[in-house]
Amino acid sequence: MDQTQSGTSGIGQRLRELRLKRGLNQQDLASEDISISYVSLIETGKRAPSEAVLKSLAERVGCSVEYLRTGHDDATVKELELKVAFGDMAMRNGSNGEALQAYSEALASAPLLSNAMVTRARLGQALAFEKLGRLEAAIQLLTTLYEDPATVAGSAEWAQLAVALCRCYRESGDQIMSVEVGERAMRKLDSLGLDLTDDHIQLGSTLVSCYRDRGDLGQANLVAARLMTVAEQMGSRVARGSVYWNAALVAKSQGRVEEALALAERALMLMAETDNVRHQALLKSVYANLILESDSPDLERARTLLDEAQLGLLEVGTAGEQAWNETQLAQLYIQLGEFDEAAARASRALGLQRTDSRWDSATARLVLAEAQFLGGDQLTAETTLRAAERQLDQLARNRHSAQVMRRLGDLWQRFGHPAEAMAAYQRALTSMGLRALPDTKATALPGTNQRNA
Template sequence: MDSTAEAGEGTGRRLRELRRARGLKQQDLASDDVSVSYISLIESGKRTPSAAVVALLAERLGCSTGYLLTGQDGARTRELELKAAFADLSLHSGAHGEALQAFSEVLASAPVLPEATVRRARLGQALALEQLGRLEAAVQALTGLYEDPECVAGSAEWSQLATALCRCHQALGDQVLSVEIGERALRRLDQLGLEATDDHIRLGAVLVDCYRTRGDLAKARLVADRLIRFADDRGGRTAQLETYWNAALVAQSQGQIGEALALAERARALLAESDHVRQHALLSGVHGTLLLCSDPGDPERAHQLLERSHTQLVEVGTVDEQASAQTALALASLRRDRVAEAQQHASKALGLLRGEPRRESVEARTVLAQAQSAAGESEQAQETLRAAAQQLRQLPPARSSAAVWRRIGDTWQQFGDAAEATAAYQQALNDAGLPGLFPSTDRAGAY
């Protein structure tokens, strides 16, 4: 094949790829001067278009004539790479909607971009989808990148993808798959014998949280202790922050509130110089919740931290994070004897969650029931608590559910209903993997 034919074939291929990327049909490019059949011949490499036809097609496709002829468009490429850089900044600052739009615009011009820029934009798009709560779409995008042969095991991109997939599956409630992805990734890193990097440590930190959510606190503690050693020895600020943060959550789940507070303080100290608003917000929420749980506790300081967390999450947080912040504020209001405020916060949390059967909804209803009881609305409080229990029964049994059943049982006990409390405690034991020796025939509380 001579050079002219090769050039024509390359022009035709680029024309076809760019047209499809723009979502256009051949007739959309046709005009009085260029017929549909002629465009088809160009795309198949059977005709080499004149300079005038190339200019016309480039205008309709929104690219340069240089790109159609040679595949190179330096000015356009630089413009798109700058847009991708600004999208990264938007994602970092919490402007997830802006980031998603910018990454999508970059990907619409993928044929004119280097493969590295395209992959960077695809990863950014997936992370923006995750932060916007569009988890199924995020998982689909992340999985495609993670399973791509171009994704090298042990690389920074590979670690980021594994970490994000763990988070997304955890948020979707698939604790088995989230842990499986994290464990498999860490095993692969051990096989490769690579020195631990910040990205590897952050992957481990997310796996710690997956273990905690699943209720496997022993494994969570073992991995957390190992990661703290790595993070202290060779980890950067972000890796140390996420390690201490998740270790604090594990200590809290184990009832070691003093240790959890100490770890949270270390995380806050590392975060002090950061401009990452969402991380500030989430960690303030963790710290505030720990202060509520501590003995003797500091409800006023806890409320300040939780209020700050909520204000920031309204701007940069996901719907779930905003709802959890409202529930925490409701609990803080109860501790400060501000019953009406507690009801308002808990109701707002449920409004954000749209009443779906999720652990967050159950927790919000449980706090709402406590507030209603404190307001003297006894019948409504019991109805709310029964609704919480009914929702919790729709969720898969797990150790994390056991903790919520325990809170429901404690609330029934506060109401003076021993039968309902006992039924909730029994369900907590079952979900924790400690069923009774004999099946219970007493279905008190319709649990």
Template sequence: MSAEGVQVEHTEADAPTGLGDRIRALRARHGLKQQDLASQDVSISYISLIESGKRTPSEPVLSTIANKLGSSVEYLRTGRDAHELGETHIKVAFGEMALRNGANGEALQTFSEVLAHRAALDTSMIRRALVGQATALEKLGRLEAAIPILEDLFREPSLAAGSDDWCRIAVALCRCYRNSGDITVSIEIGERALAELDSLGLDVTMDHIQLGSSLMASYYMRGDLTRAHLLGERLIPASEAEGSYAARGAVYWNAGLVANSRGKLPEALALVERALAMMAEGDNQRHVAQLKMNFGYLLLQSDLPDPDRAKELLEAAQQSLAEVGNADDLARCEISLADAEKALGHWDEAVAHAERALGLLGTEPRVLSTSARATLAEIYFLKQEPDRALKYLKAAARQLRHFPPSHEATLNWRYIGDLWQRHGNDIHEALKAYDMALSSAGVARTAHLQATLADDRR
């Protein structure tokens, strides 16, 4: 008796755990003997070894056995039929769409459900679901959960350097470590990955641009502006020739940040405005929103600040980030909106934005929380409420001491020092904050700074 040509539906009860078990169960169900599955090329003893799990059949042999059992190769190999596998593909695609639409919690649940049955998935589908899961966790601000997933993926022997998945995972790891505050590891990953790409002997590719853009951001955060600038000089010409709108925009964006830190604000504004125009041509809503936020921030730092234009850009960014951004994105936007309202003299609105930033950041220690507290301190000083101002200023300094040196920490210590000097009337505390800023930047306190503070004391 043969079931050849007849496809059967499988139920949960039909799904033993191993390939050999499934073949034996289906053979018994159809009343077949091992000799019925044998052929000129496949002996009865070989069929017995397959069923006992001691041999793994080749694809042609498995296809022949599947036909005789009225089953599919997918079911024999995985325990799931083609329909179930198709549903899994659809589910993963649904999760990826949810990520693009900013439904990060829904995406995380979808990928977790898929991965709960990973034994029935092939390597590429498992990797795709894991990347989606890590991306959702990152967007939800759960970096401590996203990083181990990405680390495991990056160590997979089957992950080929230079492949799309390899680049995507390397960029995500570099970004996650940077956003978690571990700038050193972020740079190590970015430099190592970029060196691996270079070793392949390729011209500058889209992968170089994506990795290099992320590495530039990490250099900037560490305060290594020379390396960031040199990398930007390498990437910008390549991005003009090869990059997508989003990739080119990312390079110009980071180049703008570096130019601003080097004191070249007009150049920074030009670079960021160009980046915004490039990204607006693409469909990455989050990148466009981040660029608007960054442009608004730079407008507030200008020698001739434009708080009205900055506020307009920041409010547009805020609206988009509420849909597609993560907690850090929104918190940065709220802090910049607080700065814009502060520049316009709208104290209550400024306080509300800074407090919302703190709420978004939660209880986990973040340098960004320090920025929000220092911003609140300045606003309350301007509102002539020194007691509240000092409370936030002391809390900001206390929290910032727990973070390792970085460009962002340096800027915050400088800001805290300026607040003590301008509003707090405490030169001793100002000097301590400036000391911490210089230490974070990797230099000793200079006699010039001491002399400046001594003059202020008089």
């Protein structure tokens, strides 16, 4: 902490007040390393004492270094540190709003905290913003911490910040920045020549997910294969589980569903022996989704996984994560032929969403429309589908949007609206960068009469 944060005059004034209160003179504060004139200069605010001098003077006047420096006693500092610790605990328990409040209250008195404690509170605040869906605020805080000269490249803290920043850019829909941050961080690690740690493996795994969301499946597959080799050699169960998890999603995106199932099962086995309830729940939901998309789905197995996932997410998951699992349950009940239950689950997923500008809520609407249509309420289904269509038109165009648009087109086709289906398919192709041929009706061919063209 900067010794001048409270002002040298404040330190000098408190030192003088305590000296007089104890009935001491300046000579009583002097020592072999601290002259009487130096004490006088400190008391008049003309010199800022070093940490060693501050400690020596605090002992002589009978106070803490923190009080001499800031005017606050250790009890105040301890209370603020407990707020940060409470924020950490609340985050682990999924109480993200309470965590954010605790971190913010501690940071309101940041000058009283050590640099390490301030950094810890700011990181917690950023992660709480992320969990609450306030991604812009999270990115701003994470960027400040990541680019701080005090953050040592290659350290566990640095890797954690890089992972969080990649993740937030990805969730905000900025796939370009998510990949750029991840690639830059990986290049930095390579240039440092450091041994890979679990944090570094997690960074690579997050980069795989960013490649996948951007549609760069070849690169995602290459990085995932490299990480699996490294993780098996020296990674913890959590690191290995994370790598297999993302490799499963890449395989799914490439249409290799059976391979994706095997990778997800491997990831689940590794995660099952850890104490991370949230990761276990999310992975169960992913695994169940893969089962539902397989050629011969084991619906009871999928139901068990999704029910277990929901119990875990109710305990420590975010509203968005619970909503995504409810959407998977809705798809399960559609396959079971229980359309009313499917519609109820999809509606609950929409209720849990914090904003309409997310792919998850658009997908939930599509599932709701399908359940309504199969349940015999085609008019309501069409209304729901049009609401999903309007929502999709407001979102960024990428590979993810193409997948959802394709699903929209399939549902319009099933509802008997081929024109709407064709429009959705065309938007899906555009999302992948495949544009339609230019309209040639207004362009006359050489040697033709333009009026007759």
